[in-house]
């Protein structure tokens with residue numbers, strides 16, 4: 053048995069036939085082919101699957117696909133493009149915050165949501181804000197740098 | 212300013228990596244992101260016992276299920292028993308460790324694959340797995356390597372003994388050494404099995420081409436496993452192709468075959484494309500771990516701080532299959548006394564089969580375990596003679612020209628002392644606690660870690676470089692990029708030598724059919740080996756370009772350079788020429804604008820195993836970490852106030868990347884020191900998820916300050932050394948040394964969790 057849900061994925065309307073118990077992560081990866089959303093544990097423990105759902109960062113593996121019906125989903129692909137990357141994306145590249153890149157999609161989404169809530173954070177606040185996203189490669193140092201640099205940049209542009 | 216005078220434009224600068232943009236935009240296609248129309252899904256049935264005899268497997272009900280294409284067991288594998296290979300281009304004798312593609316006769320560890328199912332959907336796979344009936348006869352098994360060595364112990368495999376192998380090193384007479392010691396310090400250290408916990412689990416796809424070639428596109432550190440896969444299937448090696456796209460973390464855990472043989476087998480049997488993705492639980496339970504060790508260190512020192520004797524006994528738990536255990540133990544044995552000059556040395560080491568999950572490569576390859584041993588011991592010995600730990604180390608550090616315990620002379624740069632001094636300087640004065648329940652401690656650790664494979668493996672790497680008619684550059688090199696900048700560094704090198712920008716270089720990598728074989732992405736060897744091969748190829752093209760320009764302009768080559776897309780004539784800048792123009796000139800004259808180069812590592816014969824004398828490694832990376840902690844004596848919580856690390860990188864190719872390696876390594880090692888460990892109940896993994904197997908989060912780790920010495924004394928391109936593994940080795944002992952300094956007690960077992968710290972406080 054499958055049910056149809058309609059979501060807006062990175063600005064485009066999509067109707068997906070999902071199973072009642074299917075996770076949003078699975079619906080995004082397997083039905084919508086949004087392979088940029090990563091699966092690190094399917095269990096809510098790693099944050100690799102983080103997407104924006106109606107503006108809030110969620111672990112998409114913990115959301116049932118039917119519960120996402122009617123919602124607006126933004127993945128890392130929806131944040132920016134090569135021509136017009138988001139400030140956070142640009143900062144991740146320039147700060148050296150990307151190694152294997154497997155955590156990056158979720159990390160960038162979490163950082164984006166975090167900076168929306170807290171545009172002028174301390175480094176400790178950034179660490180708290182990203183504590184649900186595991187990264188095994190970087191030791192977090194350059195990820196924290198990237199978020200701090202993005203905040204600084206937003207700030208100087210706002211002034 | 213150019214590469215010519217070693218005044219680099221690109222090398223050594225902090226640069227964004229060339230693969231970063233595609234990753235941050237979500238465009239990089241990892242092995243698990245690939246879909247093939249009509250592909251089957253593959254899952255494994257895994258043993259619920261750690262030790263059992265396989266009496267019968269009935270797959271008929273599973274096979275009858277609609278949507279199931281194949282159910283395969285050991286009898287379906289053409290060559291089910293095979294040996295672990297390094298995947299390098301040369302044949303290596305000795306220590307070939309048997310492993311089985313699918314369990315046969317006996318199950319040796321919890322989670323061992325007993326059968327695989329290929330079906331139309333993952334859900335049908337799950338259904339089918341439930342329908343397979345396996346009859347087991349439970350066996351007692353053995354779970355402790357010391358027990359496994361006793362006469363009459365349960366035998367894990369089919370051999371008469373569980374002992375896999377043993378080594379020894381003898382330098383002088385330790386009895387004599389100990390007799391000259393003023394103080395003798397003796398300690399036993401234990402370190403647990405840990406997981407790599409890369410964010411991307413083992414995964415891949417495979418298909419049969421119209422040419423009959425089986426291609427496997429998998430998350431792997433070794434595309435050259437195509438040889439082993441061909442052997443399993445009984446096919447010629449040139450009928451199997453392996454592609455490694457960008458890998459979501461490796462750390463040694465994707466050095467052995469994981470999904471590859473299962474995928475290839477399904478394609479071979481069904482002719483259909485297929486995909487296999489392991490769950491996190493499978494990953495934590497079933498792939499090779501870092502070996503658990505028990506190490507006994509007995510150290511003799513004089514009052515004035517000279518190491519006169521060290522006796523080391525190492526017992527390693529190989530787990531259920533041999534895999535790379537013998538090599539890893541050899542690494543540990545050679546490095547057992549660390550970067551120190553000890554007058555007399557006696558090392559004995561053994562690795563033993565048990566019914567725990569098999570252990571194999573993990574960042575440090577045996578170097579991390581012994582570093583915990585020798586660096587804890589250095590602190591304990593310093594304490595015993597009342598000497599400052601850095602001062603004590605300084606009296607014993609090996610220097611350039613000194614001999615290791617194996618007799619090997621360290622002929623290249625050895626900057627350990629400089630890194631040790633530097634980190635303690637960076638750490639500064641000890642913070643003074645203002646709370647009665649908070650005690651502050653400082654600790655350091657130095658290490659030596661090889662980069663490049665063991666010299667008797669006769670390691671090689673190949674790289675092809677070409678310059679196109681528009682001046683853009685192509686590198687084809689069979690590297691696997693596991694996230695440390697393996698391909699990006701090749702782009703930097705080619706760009707530097709050919710006078711273009713990094714963006715002008717495309718690196719094709721990781722495909723056994725299209726990229727020249729470059730060997731494994733293991734052993735911190737990629738920059739060293741493939742960097743040198745790429746440098747050699749790029750230089751050959753540069754020589755051709757400059758030679759042509761010299762003739763064309765009648766200017767000596769010595770006055771020419773390639774900088775910023777231009778041929779620069781130093782004596783007459785008005786005669787400078789666009790690179791593109793020069794390339795076209797060469798092309799029309801038939802000058803070769805490509806080069807395929809091979810770099811051969813210095814090769815040696817096997818060391819003398821009876822005395823442990825000889826050369827095993829080409830060179831080492833030296834460095835130190837230092838940590839200040841605040842321990843809460845009520846809770847045992849150790850908060851890191853400051854973390855510093857310093858390495859001799861030889862020559863950083865990309866400063867930003869090199870720093871990233873040191874930071875990432877520090878935290879990887881800190882997980883080992885403070886929190887990680889696979890827990891078993893008679894071989895059954897008790898913590899198979901990230902809620903119970905904890906790795907560091909951004910909240911668990913401090914800010915990390917790094918520093919680099921660039922001695923230029925490495926064997927890599929431009930004098931580079933390697934950082935990948937070395938950077939993670941000293942963290943655990945530095946952390947525990949700091950904690951012990953704070954609480955004034957000894958902790959000799961990892962991980963040093965708050966509970967362990969509380970226990971030590973109470974002792």
Ligand code: FES
Pocket residue numbers: 077090091092093094095096097098099100101102111112113114
């Ligand atoms: S995949 Fe969702 S939290 Fe790990």
Ligand code: FES
Pocket residue numbers: 149150151152153154155156186187188189190410459460694
């Ligand atoms: S960059 Fe590899 S997990 Fe974060």
